[in-house]
Amino acid sequence: MGLFTELKDSISRATDRLFSEQEPKRIGIYGPPNAGKTTLANRIARDWTGDAVGAESHVPHETRRARRKENVEIERDGKTVTIDIVDTPGVTTKVDYEEFTDEMDEDDAIRRSREATEGVAEAMHWLREDVDGVIYVLDSAEDPITQVNTMLIGIIESRDLPVLIFANKIDLDDSSVKRIEDAFPQHKTVPLSAKEGDNMDEVYDNIAEYFG
Amino acid sequence: MPKATNADDSDAPDGVQIDLISGERMAGMATMEKIRMILDGVHDGNIVILEEGLTPDEESRLIEVTMAEISPDEFNGIEIETYPKSDTHDSSLLGRIMGGDQAEAKLTVIGPANQIETLHKDETLISALVSRN
Numbered sequence: 001m002g003l004f005t006e007l008k009d010s011i012s013r014a015t016d017r018l019f020s021e022q023e024p025k026r027i028g029i030y031g032p033p034n035a036g037k038t039t040l041a042n043r044i045a046r047d048w049t050g051d052a053v054g055a056e057s058h059v060p061h062e063t064r065r066a067r068r069k070e071n072v073e074i075e076r077d078g079k080t081v082t083i084d085i086v087d088t089p090g091v092t093t094k095v096d097y098e099e100f101t102d103e104m105d106e107d108d109a110i111r112r113s114r115e116a117t118e119g120v121a122e123a124m125h126w127l128r129e130d131v132d133g134v135i136y137v138l139d140s141a142e143d144p145i146t147q148v149n150t151m152l153i154g155i156i157e158s159r160d161l162p163v164l165i166f167a168n169k170i171d172l173d174d175s176s177v178k179r180i181e182d183a184f185p186q187h188k189t190v191p192l193s194a195k196e197g198d199n200m201d202e203v204y205d206n207i208a209e210y211f212g
Numbered sequence: 213m214p215k216a217t218n219a220d221d222s223d224a225p226d227g228v229q230i231d232l233i234s235g236e237r238m239a240g241m242a243t244m245e246k247i248r249m250i251l252d253g254v255h256d257g258n259i260v261i262l263e264e265g266l267t268p269d270e271e272s273r274l275i276e277v278t279m280a281e282i283s284p285d286e287f288n289g290i291e292i293e294t295y296p297k298s299d300t301h302d303s304s305l306l307g308r309i310m311g312g313d314q315a316e317a318k319l320t321v322i323g324p325a326n327q328i329e330t331l332h333k334d335e336t337l338i339s340a341l342v343s344r345n
Binding site for chain 1: 269272273275278279282284288289290291292293294325330333334
């Protein structure tokens with residue numbers, strides 16, 4: 001992309017955001033498969049709207065379509081911040097149906113892998129076109145320095161999107177929030193357990209501050 | 213421009229073809245030409261090494277096109293490796309105007325997902341195991 005085209009696009013995005021202040025911002029929940037994105041989306045949606053967003057599973061690629069929960073009103077310090085949360089499929093560069101054959105028969109595994117590839121492409125499209133900010137969810141018990149994480153954070157930064165990193169699964173014994181902070185020191189990292197509901201006050205404080 | 217060749221399967225030596233693509237060769241190519249060149253090489257079982265890597269937008273589109281081409285029992289996708297971004301990189305708009313996007317160009321290795329296994333990766337070293345399949 002040429003320098004001036006990039007500059008024009010950046011100004012255009014900033015202007016769009018300025019003039020759409022009344023519209024809820026669309027906050028994409030991104031990350032690798034099995035980081036707990038849908039568990040987080042459900043936690044946020046249940047806490048503030050009473051409804052869930054989607055099904056959760058330990059089998060990777062349970063979320064194979066981006067799902068938007070509109071008008072989530074988060075109250076902090078007497079103010080209300082309204083956002084749309086977009087739960088996206090986990091991003092990867094490879095999908096092998098044989099990963100799923102322990103959990104289901106071959107036909108279902110092949111169907112799941114096809115839907116997963118479509119879901120990843122959909123997630124990338126949303127990231128390029130349709131989100132105003134990103135919550136990047138990582139499993140804090142896993143090594144954060146992976147190619148997918150490095151590439152996605154780079155893509156998010158290149159689009160000038162505000163981003164918060166959520167170090168999820170702090171309830172696990174192998175959890176290390178510092179490992180994530182060290183991997184991405186340029187961004188704020190917030191520890192939490194979406195499953196257990198740990199540290200959600202700090203989560204909502206930061207969502208309101210970054211995306212309000 | 214000559215195309216990176218691929219040995220015919222019938223007389224292919226027992227090895228892995230590695231294509232090292234210079235930054236100069238990539239400079240004149242459109243995004244989809246780069247992606248097509250990479251994925252054509254990977255579909256042929258080659259390891260593609262880019263001297264200067266891809267931009268974030270090109271990486272995003274590479275993921276999308278790769279997903280569209282995954283097919284059970286034929287192509288599982290790609291493994292791609294570059295060094296993690298350094299702490300000192302300036303990703304701001306001003307930083308990119310000043311040439312930061314180019315300065316971040318980093319050696320990138322791409323291959324079939326079922327032939328590359330990353331053994332170790334940190335800010336300065338990538339160690340990978342490449343198999344013939």
